[in-house]
Amino acid sequence: MRELTRTEAIDLVGRGDAEQELPEQMRADVRMLGSLLGRVLRESGSPGLYDDVERLRQATIAAYTDDSPEAFERAAAIAESFSVERADEVARAFTVYFHLVNLAEEHQRVRVLRERDGRPEKEDVTDSVAAAFVQLSAEVGDDTALKRLQSMRFHPVFTAHPTEARRRAVSTSIRRLVTLLGENDASLRGGADERRAQRRMLEEIDTLWRTAPLRAEKPTPVDEVRAIMAVFDETLYTAVPHVYRRVDDALQGPAAGGRAPVVRPFVRLGTWVGGDRDGNPFVTATVTKKAASIAAEHILLGLESSGDRIAKTLTLDADTTPPSEALTALAQRLAAADEDGAADVAKRAKGEPHKRVMLLLTRRIGATRRRDADLAYRDPVDLLADLRTVQDSLVAAGAPRQAYGHLQQLMWQVETFGFHLAELEVRQHSAVHAKVLEECRAGGPLSTQAEEVLEVFRTIAQIQRRYGPRAAGRYIVSFTQSAADLATVHELAGFAVGPGGTAPVLDVIPLFETFADLQAAPGIMAEIVSHPDFAARLDATDRRLEVMLGYSDSSKDVGPVAANLALYEAQALIAAWAQDAGIHLTLFHGRGGALGRGGGPANSAILAQPPHSVDGRFKLTEQGEVIFARYGDPAIAMRHIDQVAAAVLLASAPSIEQRNRAAxxxxxxxxxxxxxxxxxxxxxxxxxxxxxxxxxxxxxxxxxxxxxxxxxxxxxxxxxxxxxxxxxxxxxxxxxxxxxxxxxxxxxxxxxxxxxxxxxxxxxxxxxxxxxxxxxxxxxxxxxxxxxxxxxxxxxxxxxxxxxxxxxxxxxxxxxxxxxxxxxxxxxxxxxxxxxxxxxxxxxxxxxxxxxxxxxxxxxxxxxxxxxxxxxxxxxxxxxxxxxxxxxxx
Known part of the structure; x- marks a missing residue:
């Protein structure tokens, strides 16, 4: 597509209103990318394609700025005139153009974030955790505000609902173009670096044009698991601890990094990918087990790499930084368990006790990944304890900056991700449970469906034993309509392990979706907490309980307006019940990406919730294109997490709660x-x-x-x-x-x-x-x-x-x-x-x-x-x- 003239650019964003025009840098990016695409269409498209694309483009722009029926009919007539083969090419051209405009817009967002971070005074950043903490402190005092910050939780749960229309090959190509745009920014105008970056962009856009835009066949659940791993590998593994670091820097000022952080990890990741079997017959117990294995492989590789990198920087001599007695004892235990490793490390870290221990710890992380029973950690808590021994030794030796630098970041990663990366959640429909329970009680041969349902509970137990209790255990019951729907899960778990068997540790979570179910929710919760299994779990978790609310089906049930009002009322009633019952409630919001499914800006939605319905804990589903839009780029991911966490912290401020209650x-x-x-x-x-x-x-x-x-x-x-x-x-x-x-x-x-x-x-x-x-x-x-x-x-x-x-x-x-x-x-x-x-x-x-x-x-x-x-x-x-x-x- 040819470069937009200034007049056309203004037409697109509102003629005559300078504030509505594109930012100059973004406009330059759009022009350049559009020009490169136009060149690709002329070179690689069939004869006349570029001209046909231009005719339709200009006609639709004219129709957009001209409300007359004639202008619209002219555009429609051009679309009608194409052969199906030409229409195919034109549709592909416009689709590629959207991918390019989207990445230019994303790049502009990143550019703005980096420019803002580069300014010494960031007075415009009012929706950050640091700013929220200042406001909360003014209302409740520093000590109370700090307690709330340190107990806060933001828990996004990635789902595999089919809402990402792009092929992964297309997404990968776009990520490469984002990198090239950054290189183009950094190059001198008209220089060799700029020419090289634009030549490579032209090559990448040509590849994008030639890549089939549609998947040939549906992805399998395992494919979906691997797609989500890309977001973790490229963004979240490093972005999440960087958010913690930024907040701590803002709160501690010059002292940050030289003393213990005041921030505690407040992000927990969840996933339904490979666990959500409600209506998906392709998600089996085998798939769930595979999903957990893939996720563990990725996080353990990340921890192993980080541990090795940190070890190489801890070249601290024993004379300048003597080890503590606890570190020396740890070194002896590690050496006794890993004699070959100890011999190798002794050569690599002679006279460097902290480096020696970190190298041996890293070997244990590798052994955990390989399932080497002699060396593997049984639980991430054990790894964290060893890392804390290293940290305490560094502090005692007068090296706090090494203690609270990269080592602290690794500890944050272990606390956030464990050995499982994301907490795998299972979801199944209440009607399926009822049918299987009837079979189990009858005592006869079980159907294939019943065998599969029971196998899921055994799989959850295996995952917990292998990766720790946090790796799995949340079990969501779709279309919960009674307390019996929740009690059924515990009974099925008992059938799965048999008499005398050890059932998995389960947090059974009701999902209230329809208008009627939302209205019945408070009564159902009041009834179920007296069930023995629920009561026992409440005692074991300091009376913590989750309730999930479905936005999609309630909106389809009664319309978006009544659904929003019903959801608010349900939250208010459930929150009031939890307050009276002494329960620490987490409301789990089943939101989609689109506005009709509860989508929209999460931070403004959080601040609009009823009193006590957040209380420092916010959990929601993230899916499809939303995952990649919010978490696909590190800078955008950090900003999103900071914004949402700020809203979570601020939602319990007395002024916010009073405002919402009064309104x-x-x-x-x-x-x-x-x-x-x-x-x-x-x-x-x-x-x-x-x-x-x-x-x-x-x-x-x-x-x-x-x-x-x-x-x-x-x-x-x-x-x-x-x-x-x-x-x-x-x-x-x-x-x-x-x-x-x-x-x-x-x-x-x-x-x-x-x-x-x-x-x-x-x-x-x-x-x-x-x-x-x-x-x-x-x-x-x-x-x-x-x-x-x-x-x-x-x-x-x-x-x-x-x-x-x-x-x-x-x-x-x-x-x-x-x-x-x-x-x-x-x-x-x-x-x-x-x-x-x-x-x-x-x-x-x-x-x-x-x-x-x-x-x-x-x-x-x-x-x-x-x-x-x-x-x-x-x-x-x-x-x-x-x-x-x-x-x-x-």
Whole structure:
């Protein structure tokens, strides 16, 4: 694509508004990458491809800035004129362009973060752990604030839900381009280094163009495990301890690094990848065991490498840095257990006792990885104790900077990741448990499904024995509807190990998903804690308990507005019950990436929670494209963790809790009106006879199921006869592809209209954090929608009544959101987000027009799988491209 002129660039981000323009460095990156892509299209594309891409690009830009039907029809006519082969190439070109724009935007974020870190005064960083600590200290005192900081937990849980539309090969190519952009920044303008960096970028973009954008077949659960490992290896292993270090530096100032840190590790990683078997028949006990093994291999390799690197720096002579008695005794024990290693180390570290011990410790870490029983550590606690002996000896010898430098970072890594890297969690549906328990009680031969369910408990026990008790043990029960659903898990574990056997240590976690289940949650929890197994576990964990809340199914059940209100109410009631019962509650938020599944900025959502529902502990699911967006780059990952942890720390400040409590009380009548009105409006759509079939017609829902996104099936049955058959992810994904995004906003316009008082709603936006979060998220959702394109999707069906209902609600919601937030359009109060959306929208429009053309062809056949393969491929290519352009799927 040719370089954008200045006029075109302004068109994309808001004509005449200088504040809305792209930052100069990012604009230069976009121009350069677009120019390189244009060159690739001319060199590697078929004859005339570049010109056709330009025609469609210019037409969609013109249609975006011109509301006339004629401008839109001109763009649509160009898309209709392409042969299917040409449309395929054009769709691929726009998809590559989105990948390049996305990486340019990510690179700009990193650039801004690094520039900010380079400034001596960072007055603008108000949402950091250090700033939150200062604010909390002012309210509760330094000692209390420090206790809360040291007991804080942020617990992201990576899931394998199929929401990452990019192939791993594409993602890897993009990461290489990010590195090259950095090299280009560091080079002299016009110099040999710049020319070399841009030549290599041209080569990489050509590779990206030639790489098949769609997976040939679905990944296996083990493939998904290995994909997640890339995030750990490239980012989290070093980024997490760097966050701790930054916070400690900010709190201790010049003394940091020369004395014991005040920060304790507050991040814990969880994973469902290889453990989530709810609706995924491909996740077996064998897969779960393999997932744990792969994760352990990665963390132990990392610890071994770090230990070796630190050992090489501890060249401290015994005369200047004498060993403590405890270190000498440790050295003797290690040498006695590893005579060959001791002989080798004695030569490499003569007169350097601390280096000698670190080398021997590193050999033990390697033995743990290789499962050498004679030398292996049984538990990460034992390794941590040995490292602490080294640290204490260094401090006693007057070498605190060596004690609290890289050695401290290694200790933080052991405390955070253990020998397991991420705490592997198992999830299964309550209905499956009930069926298997019935078989077990009957005493006859067990079905294959029952044998597999029981084998999972034996696998959990094996993982705990091998990698430590933290490696596995959380067992989540989907669709928990009674206390019996939770008690069943313990009974099944008993059947699995048999009489006299040792069952695994289990924390059984209910997952409340539907509207009715959320309302019943407090009563279920009050009942289950008296169960003997639950009571025993509460006693063993200082009365700690987790409860998981599902955002996706509740939103699909009653609509996004009523679901948000129900979730808030459930949290408030469960938190109040836990306070009264003396239970340390952790609420586990089952959020997705898209706004219709509880997505959106996590830090603002945390600060909008009910009093005592956070209390320094926040756990949530991270999935698909969100994992790589938040944790794929070290600088962005550190910033994200710092922001979320700051919100977790600050959420329990008296001022925040009082604000949320007062707002909930004041605006309770508004909430009640919105709840009733939004649910009635939502039901008028989804409970309309024939809705499910109509939905499958006017969106690419069926075709999304053909994409090889992940190992998990997209639906529970063979066909979609009702919404209950459809999983939440394709429900959200399909609406976003149709440029409607209905799952994120439908019913809000009617709800606001029912309240009707504009001044009251503006007050709610200013004073009620939950309401503000909902409105801001809907603003983003609607900004990514497009009424003209949405209408064309809705025209694919033969239900004008439903189409009119959707479009009327979209316009009503948009009008109310603009009134409440102020300004002349959506996201007027969020200029950075508005710029990002406007920059992409015309290009997304181009892909949507190509997708619509393919969809019309496919709708003439009997089913998606019977359609002409070339049109099906075009449809799937456009789905991948639109996902890249909108930067979210499900």
């Amino acid at each position: 909930a009380e004041r605006f309770a009548p508004v909430a009640a009106t919105m709840d009733t009105a939004s649910r009635e409006r939502f039901f008028s759509l989804v409970k309309n006879e024939g809705f499910a079939q109509w939905f499958a017609t006017v969106t690419p829902m069926e075709e999304i199921g053909l994409l090889a996104l992940g190992s998990r099936p997209a639906r529970r049955g063979l066909s979609v006869e009702s919404l209950e058959d459809l999983r939440a992810i394709p429900w959200v994904f399909a609406w976003s592809q149709a440029r409607i995004n209905l799952a994120g906003w439908f019913g809000l316009g009617t709800a606001l209209d029912a309240v009707g008082d504009e001044d009251l709603l503006r007050s709610a936006y200013a004073e009620w954090p939950l309401f503000r979060t909902v409105i801001d998220n809907v603003g983003m959702s609607l900004a990514k929608a497009d009424a003209r394109i949405a209408q064309r999707y809705l025209d694919l069906g033969d239900r004008d009544d439903l189409a009119t209902l959707v479009m009327d609600e979209m316009l009503l919601t948009q009008d109310w959101v603009i009134k409440i937030t102020g300004g002349e359009g959506l996201l007027a109060n969020k200029p950075v987000l508005q710029r990002a959306v406007k920059m992409r929208s015309p290009y997304v429009d181009a892909l949507s027009l190509l997708q619509l053309r393919a969809l019309r062809v496919l709708r003439t056949g009997e089913s998606a799988s019977d359609a002409p393969p070339e049109w099906q491929r075009l449809l799937l290519l456009s789905v991948s491209g639109v996902a890249a352009g909108l930067q979210n799927t499900g």
